[in-house]
Amino acid sequence: MNLPQVVQYCFAGITVGSIYAIVAIGFNIIYNTTGIINFAQGEFLIVGAMTAISLNHFVPLPVAIFLAVVITTLLGGLIELVFIRRAQNASVLHLIVITIGISILMREAMLHIWDEKVRSLPYFTGTGVSTITILGAHISPQVLWVLGVSVVIVMGLTPFFRLTLTGRAMRACADDRMAARLCGINDKWMVTLSFMLSAGIGALAGCVISPVMQTQYDMGAPLAIKGFTVAILGGLGNSMAAVAAGLLLGLVETLMMSQFDVAYKEAVSIVILLLILVFRPSGLFGKHEITAMRAV
Amino acid sequence: MRKQLVKVTGILVLAIVIAISGIVKAADSNSSPRANEPTIKVGAIFAVTGGAANLGGPEQKTTEMLVEKINKEGGVKGHKIELIVKDSGSKPENAISLAKQLIEEEKVLAIIGPSTSGETMAIKNICQEGNTILLSCAAAEDIVNPVASYVFKTPQKDSDAVRRIFQVMKAKGITKIGVITSNDGFGIAGGKQLAKLADLAGITIAISEAYDKQETDLTGILTKVKSHDVNAVVNWSIVPAQSMVAKNMKQIGLDVPLFQSHGYGNIKYVQQGGEAANGTIFPCGRLLIADLLPDNHPQKKLLAEYKKDYESRYKEDASTFGGHAYDAILVLVEGIKKANSIDRDKVRDAIENLKGLVGTAGIFNFSSSDHNGLGLDAFEILTVKDGKFAIYKN
Numbered sequence: 001m002n003l004p005q006v007v008q009y010c011f012a013g014i015t016v017g018s019i020y021a022i023v024a025i026g027f028n029i030i031y032n033t034t035g036i037i038n039f040a041q042g043e044f045l046i047v048g049a050m051t052a053i054s055l056n057h058f059v060p061l062p063v064a065i066f067l068a069v070v071i072t073t074l075l076g077g078l079i080e081l082v083f084i085r086r087a088q089n090a091s092v093l094h095l096i097v098i099t100i101g102i103s104i105l106m107r108e109a110m111l112h113i114w115d116e117k118v119r120s121l122p123y124f125t126g127t128g129v130s131t132i133t134i135l136g137a138h139i140s141p142q143v144l145w146v147l148g149v150s151v152v153i154v155m156g157l158t159p160f161f162r163l164t165l166t167g168r169a170m171r172a173c174a175d176d177r178m179a180a181r182l183c184g185i186n187d188k189w190m191v192t193l194s195f196m197l198s199a200g201i202g203a204l205a206g207c208v209i210s211p212v213m214q215t216q217y218d219m220g221a222p223l224a225i226k227g228f229t230v231a232i233l234g235g236l237g238n239s240m241a242a243v244a245a246g247l248l249l250g251l252v253e254t255l256m257m258s259q260f261d262v263a264y265k266e267a268v269s270i271v272i273l274l275l276i277l278v279f280r281p282s283g284l285f286g287k288h289e290i291t292a293m294r295a296v
Numbered sequence: 297m298r299k300q301l302v303k304v305t306g307i308l309v310l311a312i313v314i315a316i317s318g319i320v321k322a323a324d325s326n327s328s329p330r331a332n333e334p335t336i337k338v339g340a341i342f343a344v345t346g347g348a349a350n351l352g353g354p355e356q357k358t359t360e361m362l363v364e365k366i367n368k369e370g371g372v373k374g375h376k377i378e379l380i381v382k383d384s385g386s387k388p389e390n391a392i393s394l395a396k397q398l399i400e401e402e403k404v405l406a407i408i409g410p411s412t413s414g415e416t417m418a419i420k421n422i423c424q425e426g427n428t429i430l431l432s433c434a435a436a437e438d439i440v441n442p443v444a445s446y447v448f449k450t451p452q453k454d455s456d457a458v459r460r461i462f463q464v465m466k467a468k469g470i471t472k473i474g475v476i477t478s479n480d481g482f483g484i485a486g487g488k489q490l491a492k493l494a495d496l497a498g499i500t501i502a503i504s505e506a507y508d509k510q511e512t513d514l515t516g517i518l519t520k521v522k523s524h525d526v527n528a529v530v531n532w533s534i535v536p537a538q539s540m541v542a543k544n545m546k547q548i549g550l551d552v553p554l555f556q557s558h559g560y561g562n563i564k565y566v567q568q569g570g571e572a573a574n575g576t577i578f579p580c581g582r583l584l585i586a587d588l589l590p591d592n593h594p595q596k597k598l599l600a601e602y603k604k605d606y607e608s609r610y611k612e613d614a615s616t617f618g619g620h621a622y623d624a625i626l627v628l629v630e631g632i633k634k635a636n637s638i639d640r641d642k643v644r645d646a647i648e649n650l651k652g653l654v655g656t657a658g659i660f661n662f663s664s665s666d667h668n669g670l671g672l673d674a675f676e677i678l679t680v681k682d683g684k685f686a687i688y689k690n
Contacts, residue, residue, distance in 0.1 A: 008522075012519060
């Protein structure tokens with residue numbers, strides 16, 4: 001393979017990889033605050049994209065995306081209030097199953113509201129045929145948007161969780177909820193906030209990938225599975241690791257595709273997930289102690 | 297004491313609900329039209345929801361519209377058609393249980409559909425063993441080859457589609473191609489036909505890959521195709537891939553002609569593909585360019601009428617998929633008329649002997665060895681020009 005081809009494959013790899021990474025970050029935010037895996041995460045991406053597509057008929061694209069993110073954020077909060085908060089004393093396993101139910105509910109609601117058609121947002125810059133040449137590889141400008149938005153999200157979240165009071169409060173809830181309450185943190189609102197944040201960045205991600213991957217009511221589940229794989233791969237709870245793991249998985253998938261039958265592409269991520277769970281369950285970047293402490 | 301009361305009330309409520317639903321169901325079946333003659337029970341399995349909804353939706357709408365029209369005009373030989381439509385959700389497993397239900401419980405004379413090749417192959421044996429006529433709206437050659445006496449299909453053969461594509465390629469001087477297909481029944485069958493007929497046409501397939509049927513980003517696989525320096529790309533799938541492939545090709549700088557399958561038969565895919573879709577070449581039934589046909593073309597009247605009725609009733613563009621369902625009902629009705637009976641074996645025999653039947657997909661000539669009845673001439677080669685379908689001229 002010559003250099004332009006390698007670069008082309010790499011771009012394809014990091015594009016899908018960054019999408020997986022964003023979904024994984026959404027998982028991590030909620031996991032960090034509550035210890036549950038929100039399997040409805042994929043649906044947030046699709047709801048955000050579908051809402052933006054509908055709004056785009058009335059308002060310009062940036063406004064539509066902004067409103068879609070806001071609406072999905074509120075929806076995330078609503079879902080938490082209605083389903084999760086009520087299940088106060090449920091175990092983590094119960095809550096995870098509840099999120100699976102929520103994802104099914106959201107999917108059917110989306111089918112009802114938007115029907116089964118495949119839609120997409122218009123390309124942010126240029127059109128469906130625009131192409132940029134970088135190091136001999138041709139890519140759509142939208143790819144750069146996907147990468148750019150992913151970087152911005154990660155760059156924004158890291159200081160949020162490390163430095164701001166709210167972010168640290170959320171991390172405190174994950175560590176020990178009772179202790180956090182004793183410190184005066186309103187843990188219930190932290191949980192709601194984590195859902196809202198996850199939903200919001202999910203919606204933004206959904207919008208930015210919509211021109212490239214298109215949007216259909218049932219695309220949430222496969223995205224959630226890949227995102228979950230990446231979250232585990234990087235170490236559950238670690239967002240920076242999720243980004244690295246996402247890019248890694250994306251690259252591995254694409255490079256495998258270049259050498260072997262494309263039909264095996266999906267198998268790659270599942271095999272990697274199995275290997276990680278068997279040999280290094282705390283993920284590539286996770287610490288062993290953390291897995292031991294978080295006994296579900 | 298209170299707990300007992302709640303339990304008893306709960307059981308009473310449940311019993312009442314069951315009783316009421318039982319009464320409602322009995323009343324329902326009593327109120328269904330009991331004409332002097334028995335109704336003809338026809339089942340239909342369509343992918344109204346799910347991945348193939350673009351096929352199943354129009355098929356369901358067309359079937360309902362046509363059966364309503366037939367019943368309004370007095371039915372077939374005085375018998376009204378009782379249509380039972382089931383949604384398979386594009387899943388072969390669902391098609392199997394629905395087929396069993398229609399055959400064993402409803403005891404239908406015939407089943408229209410399913411919408412996809414995968415689903416049809418899953419129920420082919422069930423229908424054959426159940427002596428139920430199956431008029432499939434799916435394209436794979438395997439459906440009628442080997443021939444099962446009760447199984448027919450109305451879409452054109454995918455092998456003929458491939459032959460037409462190769463004809464166009466030869467005329468354009470294309471020798472080396474890349475083939476990408478989806479991994480569902482339709483895609484795999486198409487890939488097989490392309491591989492089988494390439495040598496005969498003098499075309500070399502430099503690379504042939506299958507992708508997941510839900511895949512929407514084809515840049516990776518197209519990059520692999522690009523590395524083989526092909527003169528053209530053939531894509532064999534339904535949505536979502538067939539809308540994306542043209543865009544992805546332009547984005548990665550793969551500037552060669554794109555050929556699609558006859559699954560491209562809906563203007564929606566062109567709209568989804570945007571600017572990139574211009575120049576796509578594909579074989580198709582004549583429904584999409586009915587207005588461009590000369591007035592003396594045998595299919596023109598039927599196509600124009602169907603298009604007008606469908607579009608005015610459902611406010612969406614007609615597609616070739618709905619046309620396949622139209623043809624299926626047409627074949628069944630003509631079979632019943634020709635047999636002058638609703639006995640399933642007589643109708644089956646009659647269908648096998650239908651000749652010169654003008655449908656939306658072409659002109660049908662069935663025989664005991666040909667349960668599809670359409671040939672190469674059922675296809676017109678179309679292209680996309682300025683976002684609209686046009687007849688391809690070399």
